[in-house]
Amino acid sequence: MKKRGRPSKLVLAERAEMLRKTAAPRDDAEVLKDLIKRFGMLDKLTRGCISNDIRSMIVVGAPGVGKTFTVESILETTPDLKYEIVKGGLSAVELYKMGYRNRRPGSVVVIDDADSIFSDEEGLSILKAMCDSSSTRRVSWLKDSSTLREDDVPQTYDFQGSFIFISNIDFQRYIDTGGNKYVVHFEALMSRSLYLDLRVHDRQAISLWVEHVATHGKMFLKENVSEAVGRDILAFLKKNRDDLREYSLRTAVKLCGLAKSHHDWKDMAQVLLCR
Secondary structure (H helix, E strand, O other), X not given: OOOOOOOOHHHHHHHHHHHHHHOXXXXXXXXXXXXXXHHHHHHHHHHHXXXXXXXXXXXXXXXXXXXXXXXXXXXXXXXXXXXXXXXXXXXXXXXXXXXXXXOOOOEEEEEEOOHHHHHOHHHHHHHXXXXXXXXXXXXXXXXXXXXXXXXXXXXXXXXOOEEEEEEOOOHHHHHHHOOOOOHHHHHHHHHOOEEEEOOOOOHHHHHHHHHHHHHHXXXXXHOOOOHHHHHHHHHHHHHOOOOXXXXXXXXXXXXXXXXXXXXXXXXXXXXXXXX
């Protein structure tokens, strides 16, 4: 009789996905409570990176929900903090140089939605060295480089700063399903970091968080929109939740702009923002 082996990783992932789909949906109050808790955690972890108690943090969630805003607001209001934020493309050698510039304890490196780094093996190696859990995080570039010579950057240094990676990618989901060629890199980065999933991925969570920020964060006041119009905007978002091309805080800001300048803003938004 053939001995039955353990289920493969893919089979386990498929089972986990099936359980997620069949699980009882959470009510709005439960979802919002969880979101508030997780964004509060983002605040605490960012401050932990500033104090150098946390070496590396990954934060993931849907685009336009306030991940970057939360982190940047804390960094910008911390006196005498040395930090550097990069958005978009980033080469391996520039990452190496950025690490050198921010190598001292109390410095923070932030990579925001620069997911192209996952297709660069050298960049990933540097990234993993910067986030390593060993007592000495030694980073090296042992190839000839004119840009390192020009900027007087040594070929080896010890990185003692902190690192924050902000992404729209749901790392855990990709790992569970095994459906991405970069899964092994996601796993390596997660094993070296604290991983915070804000759990703002579906329309239910996004809509609740946008409404919470718009009201408690006084978005409409900041956008010079009256309370009455603000309520109309939230009602429009709720009514068209599943038809909007994008649902985020940016969507609410776009609606504020339309509402301030056009009396028929709802008709315009229906054409411009909905599928």
